[in-house]
Amino acid sequence: MRKERDGISVEWVKLELLRTAYATRGGLLAARDPRFVIGWYLIFAVVPWFTHNITVLAALFTVCAAAVFLSRVGPLVLGLFVIGFVLESLYVLFAAWLFGGDMSTVLALVVLTLKLATISLASMAAFVSLDPEKLSDGLLSMHAPAMLSFGVSYGYRMLPVLMEEFHTVVDGHRLRSAPLAAKGFLGWRVVVRTATTLVQAFYPLMLNTAKRTRTTVEALETKGFTYAAEHPDGRRIRLAHLRADHRDVLLIAVTLLLVAASFALGHAYPLQAGVG
Amino acid sequence: MTGIDNTPAIEVSGLSFRYPGADRDSLTGVDLRIERGDFTAVVGGNGSGKTTLCKTFNGLVPHYWSGTFDGAVRVMGHDTRDLSVGALSHLVGYVYQDFGNQLVRPTARDEVSFAPVNFGLADHRERTEEALELLGVTHLADRFTWQLSGGQQHLVALAAIMALRPDVVVVDEPVAELDPAHADGIYEALADLNARLGTTVVVIEHHAEYVARHARSVVLMADGAPVWHLPAREAMERVAELERHGIPAPQVVRATRSLAPWAPVPLTVEEAAGHLREHFSDPGGGPGPLPPAAPPGTADSPGPRRPSGEPVAEMVGVRHGYREVGGGLAVVLHELDLTLRDGERVALVGGNGAGKSTLMRLFTGLKVPREGTVRVGGTDTRTVRPAALADRVCYLYQRPEQMFLKDNVREDVAMFPRGRGRSDTDALVADVLDRVDLTGLADRDGRLLSGGQQRRATLAIGLAMRPALLLLDEPTSSLDTASRDAVIAMLDALADTIRCTVVATHDMHLVAEWAHRVLVLDHGRIIADTTPAALFADQALMASVGLVAPQITRLGLSLGLNPPPLSVGEMLDRHQTTGRIRA
Structure with a gap:
């Protein structure tokens, strides 16, 4: 018996991706100026590399985890992260055991895992909170190339369309390709079929996209996209709406304070992992 | 900009164009003049060069599509070769047939303000609001463009080009990707722009029905050149010629031509009904020649047929x-x-x-x-x-x-x-x-x-x-x-x-x-x-x-036919039948 599910289904994954991409859930960072959000992210992307102190890293991890909670990161992204994190930890233990390592080896690997996990959490919190416009304007204001900032917003614009199209093409394969006679051991045939279908679905997707971009490129020309690249007025106007207020400054201040506190904590109760 | 009042919106002289690598000209020896404030329909079969012609108006040909370009196109008095595509887009706006791909920004407002901001126009905000207002899509401004229906997307695409306040708007086959109700909406919006702002409107169109109802002049294209450029009513009189180029005349035109060949060509259902009523229900004091009658061949049950099959x-x-x-x-x-x-x-x-x-x-x-x-x-x-x-x-x-x-x-x-x-x-x-x-x-x-x-x-x-x-x-x-x-x-x-x-x-x-x-x-x-x-x-x-x-059904209904005819043939058949009965 088949049933329409609202839980884990293709439909749900599509919705979750949209909710994530378009920052529909709001949250702590969503209301902030994009430049400060990107700055906030850069702090956590850089700082973990300056220490091998597990106490510091654990404290930073906790701060980022709190930020993820306050930024209302959706279950799909979070779930993928947790699965990755758990698998990674298991792998660390397994690798240490296999190569006859002792506690210090485990700790050394834990350091790396914690660093990566902290950065992942920070990027989740930041990018879930930036909708396409904010992200592209933020990048532009930080003097990223115009092509990159436009590409980001255009990617967001196309995301729902491509997802829908991809789903349709996969459905077409489901209906029209030869049905599987047997599932095989542990359903390996199903896995192989699913994988080949996903790969084959890219062919029509790419061609259809190539067709539609012809109009897009012409339209960009008429809308002065290349003109804007040569004349700075457009950039100035586009970024005029970006205004930081005291809360943005407060965000960075509190963040720096928390980072400092983490280091102080690590200094007071150090848990070092050899020379990492 | 151009002070002289009689400068046409678009003037094409001796234009030939061949795409790079093509073995024949897409446009050949085109001479065309579109007056300011006109509402022109460009009609013609597939491959007759309609779209290529219209892309010469905003300079995509020859600036973007470089090929062999001879002759000249002047838009509001400017030679398109002297201006860039960007500069020309202030004069001519273009809405594509696949308008969905023309929308490049996430939200509708962002889309509309995109061009004014790119060109660094100080009054970009006023222009954006004005354009949204003009097309009646202000309430959609903060929606993501992928959430909009086809008709709404088309209006947003139109608003986005209107934000540059162009003198000429070119719309490529608005009816093709839209349902009739939305297509009507687009045509009403275009007629409104034409009437209120005096914007010159050029539409590429297959459906003679829309051409007859909205256009003031019609250009028939064939083999890369205009066959003629005529006022809409004169164009519609050339039923056979249009048909030869793959544009069947509107149903009301065909029906009126057969039933009342002496009447002027009608452009709308109302006009056709007027002519037919006038010519039929006048003399003799009879009840009129088109009494309600069952169509031959079909069952006269008005409701659904009784279920029969498995x-x-x-x-x-x-x-x-x-x-x-x-x-x-x-x-x-x-x-x-x-x-x-x-x-x-x-x-x-x-x-x-x-x-x-x-x-x-x-x-x-x-x-x-x-x-x-x-x-x-x-x-x-x-x-x-x-x-x-x-x-x-x-x-x-x-x-x-x-x-x-x-x-x-x-x-x-x-x-x-x-x-x-x-x-x-x-x-x-x-x-x-x-x-x-x-x-x-x-x-x-x-x-x-x-x-x-x-x-x-x-x-x-x-x-x-x-x-x-x-x-x-x-x-x-x-x-x-x-x-x-x-x-x-x-x-x-x-x-x-x-x-x-x-x-x-x-x-x-x-x-x-x-x-x-x-x-x-x-x-x-x-x-x-x-x-x-x-x-x-x-x-x-x-x-x-x-x-x-369909037009013919509406015409039948307004002449009191019930059940109404479903095709021109049926209308003519029924008229003949009733005619014979009365004779």
């Missing part, structure tokens, strides 16, 4: 909906009961979002209903996988390119029968390709075919699946009139292999000429289950779901 598929108490980004459940179908029977030709009509596509998808088993039961040939769709149902049900998507999974048409058609291990696959594929007249093109990629060919290729894919139930989503949308008639003829010929065909459509010509049974879907409920003639006669119902009957 049920092919049914829905019992079906309720279905989908999750929204916000998390809420949007219910699309409510408590739906429906039986489809052997031998039926069913048209499913209703506005956008009425639930037509969802209803059809439920029959394929790709989705199962949240409540109620869907049965196909007695099998509950919940109990089998969609791949198993595909032996009995085939659903053809609205956009043909979504059906092309392989790199040539033959492979696409063969995919299903070969996958099911049919030994006669090759013979079947050859036969099907022959039926849709695509044998010669079978080794091409489906995406590279013309609109009509693509549609026939998807029909071939469907036929090779040998389904009992064939479901088609908008099979005639974005086709020119000739390709559309070919598809309708093909649907007619399917009757022998398919037990039941369901077509979801906005095309009332298709409903009139092909369907036997019409289901009217409104907000997820079937509010009428009837025949085409009875549907068209019920004007209150038609208006409530935003449908517009």
